[in-house]
Structures are given as C-alpha cells and as structure tokens.
Amino acid sequence: MTGLSMFLLVFVAIAVTLFLYIAGVYNRLVFLKNQVKNAWSQIEVQLKRRHDLIPNLIETAKGYMQHERQTLESVTAARAGAISVKSIADVSSAEGELSKALTKFMAVAEQYPDLKANQNFLALQEELSSTENRISFARQAYNDSCLMLNNKIEMFPSNIVASRFGFKKQAFFELENPMEKDLPKVSF
C-alpha cells in the first residue's frame, strides 16, 4: 500500500466517523425537541381541562354562595384572561392569576357546609385538584425535557451541531403555584 492510499483510507475513516457523530447528535436534538413539544402539549391539554371545569364549578357554587359574587366573578375573569393568551411567557402569568383566584375560591367555599356536602361539588373538587396536580406534574416533565435540550444546545461539542442546524433553547414554564410557595413554617 502506498502512502497516498493509506492517507486516503484514514481520511475516509475520519470523515465517516465525523458524519456518523453529527448524525447522532442531530437525531438526539430532534428527539429532545419533540419531547419538549410533547410535554408542552400535555400542559396545554391539562390547562384546557381546568378551563373547562371552572364554569361547572361556578354554576354549582352559585346557588350556595350568593354573597360571594366578587370571588366568583374574579375566578370567571381570570379564566377568561387565561383562555385569551397565546405566548408561553403570558400563559405563566395568566394561569398564575387563575390559580390564585381558585385557591381563594376554595378557601371561601370551606365556609359553606351545605356546598361542601353537595355531591356534585365534591366530584368537581376532586377533578379540579387532580387537574392542579396534573398541571404541576406536566410542568415538571416539560421543564426536565427543556433542561436536557438546553444543555445539549449549550454544551461543547454538541453546541456546534445545534447552532449549525438552528436549534433554539426553550423557555422554562414557571407557574406560581400557591401550594409550593406556602412551605411549612419551622419554629423552634
């Protein structure tokens, strides 16, 4: 074997390895991007589920909570606000508002024993608290997959492939969750 063909062979081997590596990184990035997309659609499904539950809840509560018109109206207004937004950043704040309004509503509802005994209301309450859990778990899954995609985009050497093919970092979804904020107080 002459020196030239040896050189050619090494060159081809390096080129093939490089190509396989780039293809691997590219596929991984696409996989992660799709995963982020999936996780986001799961959040949207759960948010919509929450929006759909609220009118029923208000309807059931109306009869019992005639003196709490303001609380009921604030929930309805927050729902309308949450439905109308589009961008991810706005969703966070609008849904946060809705969560706050709902928490307040539930706290007020606690004072109405008749309402709390209503089977329909109890069923709706279970669905609502389940939906809150689903939103927060879906959010966690979304943020996990965002973190993985963003790491891949930022880290060397996959960042070269990512910038060459125009992969963009995804924004995390932070929701003001009243349950998480209200951590148990420790007293000594």
Added chain:
Amino acid sequence: MFWQIIAENKRKSVILIALMGISLAVLGYSAGIFAVGYLNPAADGFISHRSGLSGIIIAVIIWLILLITALFASDSIFLSASNAKQLTHNMNPQLFNVVEEMVIAAAMPKMPEIYIIEDMAPNAFALGKGPDDGKICVTAGLLAVCGRDELQGVVAHELSHIINRDVLYMTIAATMLGAVSLISDTFLRSFRYLPSRRYSCGKSSRGKGQALIMLAAFTVMILGPLLSRILYFSISRKREYLADATSARLTRYPEGLASALEKIMLSGYKNSEAPKAAAPFYIANPYRMDIKNSVFATHPPITDRIQILRSMTFGASYTDYLKAYWKITGTHRNLIPVKSINIGEKIAIRKSSEMPPDSPDQYVSRKKAGDIIRHINGFKFIECPCKMNIKVPPETSAESLICPRCSRVHKL
C-alpha cells in the same frame, strides 16, 4: 431521566439472572449425572459429560415451559384468581385520577389498566411486561384507609415497578427459581423411594471417584435451591428500594408513601387469598411483614422503608433517598445506579394536598372498604332523609322499597 435507570437496571438484573441461570445449569448437570449414575450403577463409563449436558437441556426446557406459561397466561390467571375487577373513571374517580397524574409525571406512553380486588387487607401490586403493558391492582382495603397523598405514593411505587420492567425480570427470576426447586425436589424425593442397595454386594462396580461425584451432585441438589432463593430475594429487595425512591421523586412527597406503608403495617390484616409465589409483586409482603433484615425476605424491613422516606427532609431526588438510605441502614451500598443520579438535582418536597386523612379506625375503614366493593359490584346507594343509608343489591327486582328506620317509600 428514567431511561437511564432502566438501562442501568437492566445490566444489574441481567447479571443476577445470569447467576441464577448458571445455578440452574449446574443443577441440571448434576441431576443428569445423578440420574444416570444412580439408575445404572453398572455403567461406570456413562458418568460422562453427555449425561450432564442432557440434564442441562432438560432443566432449560422445564424453565422455558414455566417462563412461557408465566409470560402469556400469568396476568389473567392472577387477576381471575384474586377476583379483580377492572376499573373505569366513574367507579372510583379519585384512584383513576391519581393513576393518571402519575402517568403524566412519569411521562409514560400508555395509561395502565387499573383493577380493584375485593380484599379488606390494604395492599397493591403491579403486573405487566413494561410501560406499554401495565396493570395496577389495589385492594378495596387500601382505598378505604388511604387518603389522596398516600394513594398517590402507593400508585407511584407500583408504576415505577412497571417503568423499570421489574415484573418482567422478577418473572424470569421466579420461573428459574421454580425450575430449580422442581428439579431438586423431584430428585431428593425420588432418592427416598429408589430401591435400596442394602442387598447388593458392597463391592459393586462403583468406583471411589463415582461416589465422590455422587456426593457432589447431592450437595448441589441441596444447595442449589437455597442459593437461587437467596439470589431471587436479593433482586426483589433491591427493586423495592428503587421503587420507593422513584415514588418519592415522582410524587415529590415521600411522606405519602411512608404513611401508607405505616397503615399497611398496622392494619393487622393478611391477604389470605394472595398466591404465595406472587409475594414479591406486592407493595408489602402479604403474608408476614418483613420487620428484620433477612436473606429470605421478599421485601426490605417495612420499618426501614418508612424511616428512610421520613428522613428525606431536604428534597425528593434520588440523591436525597440514597443519603437517607445510608443514614438509616448504616451502610454505604450503592443502591441506585450512579448514572441516574443527577448530582445537584434539586426536587423540592411539596406540601400535603389535603386535609388530615381519615381516622384509621378499623370499624370505619372496614365499612368504607365494604362500600367500595358494593359500588364496584353495581349496588345502588339510597340516602334516606332520616340519614339511613340503604344499599340495594343489583339483583333486586322490586320497584320500590321501604326504609327500615322511618318507613319512607323509595322508588328504585
């Protein structure tokens, strides 16, 4: 996230299962030698590799038959044997919702089937070969004693058995153990009934070497099942810890599972109907609570499991579980695959999502469990204005009924 654990888990279990496979092969080999050597005392030359190899082949065939039956029929046999009823959303919205929440948290591709078992003892188990084919079974007793957070902890524990493909590995291991026990039992028993050599001449054609081989084969027959059992239970215990850790991470609320385990421990019930071979699949051993560390326990000591979960005060990540595990057991064994531990990963523990759980009163919870079972079986519940709760069986043909307390007439 979870696929890293699955990959790492696979490797470890494959090693343990390979060890069990080796013990099965050794057993088959000695069984072959034993059989040929004993039945043909004259055939000195036949104690060869050939008789051993055919022993191995027979052992493997026995195992394969057990495995195939287990993989294709065990789920349905198990479910019908324990009289399990498949659940829809309307029957018990809370359980259904809790499972759905955990499916979202674990990013599972498919919702598992949910079954309820008419059993007063609180317990739960998972079936199915993997994330695409999962089944979760809970007893009515569990639903009666557990609040929402506790139920969530139990469901997350069972789901992680499905995600980690524990049921599949445990089935492979269990059938190997079954084959080993079957072969050694058969031989040790038949040894008793074989014609005694008392009347034959002491100076038979048996050489000294042959006697030694027979002795070795005999030892393998006795030690093989013991060793396989120890291996099997060690796989089982490790997977319980891992499922507890995954449950804490998924729910972000270790106290839920801890308090559910406590209630299971204190319930005082035993699942009398649970098939014994299925003990490792339950969240806690249905026959006896494993209180002490033992090589023959299917589950780690339940008190240890509770304590570990309760000492996770700083977070709900795998690292936190591992630290708590080290603290409680005093060992530094690496329980969770290193790769899956995201160092620095912080998962805050969330607040309890509910009012304080119901009182663990035995009478109240038994009544509640009974109502859950009746609900599933299609009973109608009529609440009379006199606060009497009338339960009407589905077979009733009458059109109306009179309240036994206040004599009001209710239309059905």
